[in-house]
Amino acid sequence: MKKIIFYIIVALLIGGAVFYMTNKSFVLGRVGMSFTNKPVDAATTDSIGNVAKDGKRILVAYYSWGGNTRKLAQSIHRQVGGDIIEIRPVKPYPEGYKATVKVVRQELDSGTLPEINVAKVNMKDYDTILVGYPIWYQREPLVVEKFLRSIDTTGKTILPFATSGGSPIESSVTTISKAAPKAKLGDALLANDKGLVNPWLKKYNLIK
Numbered sequence: 001m002k003k004i005i006f007y008i009i010v011a012l013l014i015g016g017a018v019f020y021m022t023n024k025s026f027v028l029g030r031v032g033m034s035f036t037n038k039p040v041d042a043a044t045t046d047s048i049g050n051v052a053k054d055g056k057r058i059l060v061a062y063y064s065w066g067g068n069t070r071k072l073a074q075s076i077h078r079q080v081g082g083d084i085i086e087i088r089p090v091k092p093y094p095e096g097y098k099a100t101v102k103v104v105r106q107e108l109d110s111g112t113l114p115e116i117n118v119a120k121v122n123m124k125d126y127d128t129i130l131v132g133y134p135i136w137y138q139r140e141p142l143v144v145e146k147f148l149r150s151i152d153t154t155g156k157t158i159l160p161f162a163t164s165g166g167s168p169i170e171s172s173v174t175t176i177s178k179a180a181p182k183a184k185l186g187d188a189l190l191a192n193d194k195g196l197v198n199p200w201l202k203k204y205n206l207i208k
C-alpha cells in the first residue's frame with residue numbers, strides 16, 4: 001500500500017513538472033503575471049510636455065502586451081518624471097498568449113516591421129530615452145525596433161529595460177544597437193527583480 005502511495009506521489013510530481021515546463025506562461029499567469037493582451041487607451045497612459053526633475057530631458061517609451069512592462073514603465077516614470085509614451089501596434093496583437101506567439105513568429109519570419117501608433121514627440125526635447133519592452137523570442141518586440149528606426153536617436157542616451165519570463169536581456173541589446181546605431185547605449189536592465197530598478201536609475205543620476 002505504502003509503495004502504491006509512493007508511486008502515485010512520484011507520478012504526480014513528474015506530471016506537475018512536465019505541465020509546468022510545457023505551460024510555463026500559463027502557470028506564471030495564474031500566479032500573478034499578466035498573460036492576456038488588454039490594450040489601454042493612450043489618453044490614460046501617455047503624458048507629454050512635462051519637465052523632469054532637475055531639468056533633465058527624459059522620455060520613457062515602452063511597449064507592453066500584457067501589462068507587466070506598462071506597470072514597470074509607469075513606476076519608473078513616477079520616479080524620474082519627464083514624458084511617457086506607449087508604443088502601440090496599429091493592428092493589435094491577439095488577446096490570447098498562444099495566438100500572439102504564433103503571429104509574432106510569423107512576423108519575425110517575414111522580416112517586416114509592423115506599423116505603429118505612437119504619440120508624436122520632438123526628439124530634440126530629450127537627452128535620455130528609457131525604452132521598455134517585454135522580451136519576445138529573446139529580443140525586443142518588432143514594434144520597438146520600428147519605433148527606434150522611426151526616430152532620430154543621434155547622440156541620445158538609450159537605457160533599455162525589460163521584463164521576461166526568464167530570458168536574459170542581452171540579445172535585445174544587440175538588435176537595439178543596430179536599430180539605433182548613433183545612440184549612446186547604456187546598461188540594459190532586466191527588471192524581473194524590482195529591487196534592481198532603483199540602483200540602475202541611480203547609476204544614471206535619474207534619481208537620488
Ligand SMILES: Cc1cc2nc3c(=O)[nH]c(=O)nc-3n(C[C@H](O)[C@H](O)[C@H](O)COP(=O)(O)O)c2cc1C
Pocket residue numbers: 033034063064065066067068069070097100101104133134135136137138139163164165166167168
Ligand atoms: C509573443 C511572446 C513571446 C515571448 N517570448 C519570451 C522569451 O523569448 N523569453 C522569455 O523569457 N519570455 C518570453 N515571453 C514572456 C514575456 O517576456 C513576459 O511575460 C513579459 O513580462 C510580458 O510583459 P508584458 O506584460 O509587458 O507584455 C514572451 C511572451 C510573448 C507574448
